[in-house]
Amino acid sequence: MLELEGIDVFYGPSHVLHALTAHVEEGEVLALLGRSGAGKTTTLKTVMGWLRPRAGRIRWRGQDISHWESVRIARLGFAMVAQGRRVFPSLxxxxxxxxxxNPTSPWSLEDVYQLFPRLEERRYQAANTLSGGEQQMLSLGRALVRGPRVLLLDEPTEGMAPAIVQLTHQVVEMLREAGITVVLVEQNLAFALSLAARVAVMNKGQVVYEGRAQEFAAHRELQVQYLGVSTTGLRVGS
Amino acid sequence: MVLEQLVNAVSYSMLLFLLAVGLSVTLGLLRVVNLTHGSYYLLGGYVGLSVVRWTHNFLLATGAGAATTAALAALMFWGLLRRFLGQESAQVLITFGSLFIVADGCLAIWGGQTYTIPPPPGLSSSLLLAGAHIPTYLLLLIAVGATGAAAVYWVFERTRVGAMVRAAVDDRELAEACGVDVRALSFGVFTLGGAIAGLAGVLGGPVIGVYPGADLAVLLLALVIVVVGGAGSMLGALLGSLVIGFVTTYGSLYFPEIASGIVYLAMVLVILFRPQGLVPARGLDQT
Incomplete structure (x- = not known):
């Protein structure tokens, strides 16, 4: 289990996460929802070790990793598909x-190329010459070859064409079937609810609602109350 | 005359490349200018000088010079800089202070004279080539510089470790999330950069000489090269060195009145049209 307990995070003087408490069961997909600015991305960055909590504990399988260096957290089995797809442009x-x-990953380079033939065609091309969709494939592929135990996905469908959204869906399903723990930050509610077992909704740096994804999907009033989804309802596809 | 100047310009460029490459890559990795970089050149030169005097072995002198500055760079990184990663002003102060400590240490040991390291025996004469007198030592400089540049380029562009360094220059956070130990990598690059600058000090000894103040002079040149070429990129360091090497050589030939300022004129021109340098690392392009 991944546990966050009373996490406080600051960006300079501004207090972003307020005693955030949440947990993710091993092998489950958790959708982390909330309006923009609620602190979802900050939460992922803190788990990955990119930001240091000023107070609170982050535990993985009971071990306190709150103040570990990012590389150590990565080697423990955490991987990140960052917002905006962040590939290494010089590579x-x-x-x-x-x-x-990671040689112990169940996914080899060949597996990734099989999953995304476009990447194999472009394997010697600089990553900054790829299209947005191809960069997304690369970002997902890079997470797969880490062989993660916990994958943090930050808005993977943002700005993506329907075909890429579909492909991303398949990859997350594959990870779920492989028993990988996934934390999915997503604005596309239909996408998130079709993958997640549970949802946690954040507002102003705190978790304000936790529940089963099915229940959250079935109750429009919950969506309206916590996300302000009023007129458009569920956005399907992209 | 034409050939002589060309050999001068190319050999000087190669020396500059050895000097600047470490500075460029550590700047890309740590986002901090290592102001002690010129001191590695100076210390390497002095150590090389002493070893040549004692042993009359130039090869041994280059090894000793490089090893000494590698050790100094490693000590600086592990003892000081490692604790201040990400704190840029602290790092600038540390490297600036170390510059004075090394300079005073060298002054205490070697005194205030200007020395020229004698070139290796057999390479102190000149070669008559197509009617031009070419100092054989400059040809050695070109050969060593070109080989060194090719080796560094190969490691940087064609190996997994090189790709890790480029990744860390592009996006440090993400590299760490991919399991790359950026701190260990920075230590290695910092040490290697120090070794190469020390080597440049010994190799430059017969041409430029070793004297108090050489540390600042070469630091300034290396900075100009990094600005012209673009930080964090191997190709940038090479191109920047060639530009500055040729501008210096031909500038002092055709415009002797403004020879000392012509390098900066070249730098200003590059900044005007390409503020990020000729070929910066792609990840630094936007910042």
């Missing part, structure tokens, strides 16, 4: 995957 596609490759 080729093959190098982007190669530096992340």
């Amino acid at each position: 080729s596609v093959a190098e982007n995957l190669g530096i992340a490759l």
